Amino acid sequence: MKRTKQRIAKAEQKKLLAEMLGSIHELCEKNQIRYFLAYGTLLGAVRHKGFIPWDDDADIWMFRKDYEKLSELFHASGTGTLRLIDIHNTPGFYSAVSKIIDTRTYLKENYFEAIPVGVYIDIFILDYLSDNKNKARYLARKLNIYRTMLNLKMVKPSKGRKKWKNIILNVSRVLLKNVSCSSLLKRLDYGAGKCEAFKESVYCGAVALQVYHAKEIMPAAWFKNRVAVEFCGGGYYAPAEYDRILRHLYGNYKKLPPVSERKSHHAFQAYWKSGTAHLQKERK
Helix, strand or coil, X not given: CCEEEEECCHHHHHHHHHHHHHHHHHHHHHCCCCCEECHHHHHHHHHHCCCCCCCCCCEEXXXXXXXXXXXXXXXXXXXXXXXXXXXXXXXXXXXCCEEEEECCEEEECHHHCCCCCCCEEEEEEEEEEECCHHHHHHHHHHHHHHHXXXXXXXXXXXXXXXXXXXXXXXXXXXXXXCCCHHHXXXXXXXXXXXXXXHCCCXXXXXXXXXXXXXXXXXXXXXXXXXXXXXXXXXXXXXXXXHHHHHHHHHCCCCCCCCHHHCCCCCCCEEEEECCCCCHHHHHC
């Protein structure tokens, strides 16, 4: 499909993400699939009742069995303009995090330039790890080896990066030349999924990506129950122990960060695909 330069403004992008969340919530409710708002989206719901003002994405947690059920639903019937993409159904998709995208849009983003990724919601899969915290950390560290190798292959050297870092990236590309991103991701996903042998264990975590490293390992009891929270005027689910989780990840999360730190960590711009630009006017 031919691309146009119909940019989606940040405010419109947030509105679209909120609508996508609503559709996902309805689908999960209808099919008894458990999910939780995650990371900055959970923080935004609790602290702002919506997006963190300077943030521009949305995140969800799901235990693996629920994610697999959701994946089957998308594969069997689809959900209108939404599509679920992951390493199993999308060749060239090199991310440990699955995404639900709006197919009417596309992103100009270096990391995903090889495939048609649109405005998306990230789904982080929670896996049970162990009843022993040290063993859970050991399993996470093993998986982190594959994630580090993947990052070394995917991150491109640039003029804005320190010289020694570019040297490491260039050397790593040579050493890992015969190791494909696809194989690394499959090992990462398989390793995380294999942890499911510890079903209903004491500790769990989204260890495939490990955004917050060791902090990703949390008591599974924190995710046992859910409570409704407001997000952009809608009702969604959060872990009942969201206060513990947010303090564990962010410390005093109720305190706003310094002004200098209030910025998005994503480098992309969203666009409407050709033939859908009229949606901008219809949606206003």
